[in-house]
Amino acid sequence: MADLSFFGTQWTVYEMFYYFLLYSTIGWFVEVVYMTLETGEFQNRGFLNGPICPIYGFGMVMIIIVLTPIQSPVLLYFVSAVICTTWELIVGIFMEKVFNNTWWDYSHERFNFKGYICLKVSLLWGLGCLIVMKIFHPMMEKVISYIPHDVGLIVGWTFFIYIIFDSVISLCAVIRLNEKLRQLDSIQRKLRAASETIGGTVSGEVIELKAKYDRLVEKKDVWQERLLTAFPELHSNKYNDILSEMKNKLKKIKK
Template identity: 35%
Template sequence: MPVSFYEVAWIFVIYAFLGWCTEVAYAALDTGKFVNRGFLNGPVCPVYGCGVLVVIVVLTPLKENFLILFAGSFLLTSIIEFITGFLLEKLFHNQWWDYSNEHFNICGYVCLKFSILWGIACTLIMDVIHPSIYKVIKIVPKLPGTIILVILCIAFAVDLIITVSTILKFNAHLKMLDELAVKLKVVSDEIGENIYEGVTTVIEKSEQWSENIEHARATHEEKRAERKQERREEFLQLQAKYKEALEKRNIGEKRLMRAFPAMKAKGHEEAFNKLKKYLEEEKEEKRAEKS
């Protein structure tokens, strides 16, 4: 049981790092390659550090009872994961993971399978792993330990600021893509409507003034051609801007999309899916060039 802020901070940092290692290992087994699965850029997963810390603080007095320890770990970690997923979505308007396809899930934030795994993992940590880690924390001299901890906390804070900035830019990028897509659709519809109106107007004029049909058709066709050319130029400009917007991205965006393959961009689903598809196609093209 941690008895000081110093010990609490070290427990959080250590298990945040071990959680990141677990996520990377899981992704490696699943995809066969390295993927930085953390929310932050650095090698930490704060939700793991927070989850294990809460389990240690709350359940240490009850650790002798295996069933209570497992049930408590199952419940506490599920609550933390749900709250984390819910808050991240409300703050950044993105759902970072989605268990909707899993049986017995709650709003896609938690599901029975991973909650059971959390419970087993925390039970193992409490009985086997944490006693050794806590001894190491107690053995390390406090002065160098404090210095290292301060450096790590500063790095963590800087990483958090960078990540939040990246997410805000990412959301602004998706919003811009959606706005351009809407404009493209409006101009495209207007071009189609102009063609339709041109045809119907010529027909009406031919029915009303058959003797002046040629003149009416020529005049209308000239005006329609001008409008069509203007809209076509506008459409091409918007297309160029849309393509430029797809290509305009930073490393942080790509990392987040790789780290959270089930991510959903609330309110910008169409733009997100388009960007994701574009990145996949770009990746396939580069792979084909190398081969």
């Protein structure tokens, strides 16, 4: 890990992992501060449970590889804005296709593309990368170089294992959430069918189905609740009405 070249570049896997870890953590911190200021309450942002947003880490690794040779601030600004915007678009589409959910939505912003990306955020990407590459990253290169070799390996592997573990937990939470939405939709269909069959009269079957529906909606899952809090604009392509109901109930419980 320490001496292995990162895909033939001038950096090692060891260095790139630390850059990934560093900027994933900084990205998480920026997200948390921004949302805390906007909403007035702390929100643990990001797909993972820990203080890491991998989308920022991977994005900055690409920026470091591509833009390190570029000296012009203007060129660096525009190229980094394009790279980060493209990366955000790819991740947004990928996560929607895999999980059948939309995780963020810029539809309310001007000059957006299907809610995945927007001009305002793209311009902020460029500014952020310019500041990082010209001011912050050179300092971080020195800091990482001062970490003792053996200590760096132990810490690196520890965080790597943790990220894998956290990713599995988060993936399982999304799978359970989608399954819960599917079950709730199935109960709703049965309720409608039962109501139509008995002409609107409340029967024992309807009462039982409603009770089952309410129990399932109110069933606590701390991992799912964290995801719903971290992604307030989460949209289900199949069961969004039910998901909205779950989010509203979660808000009432927190109040």
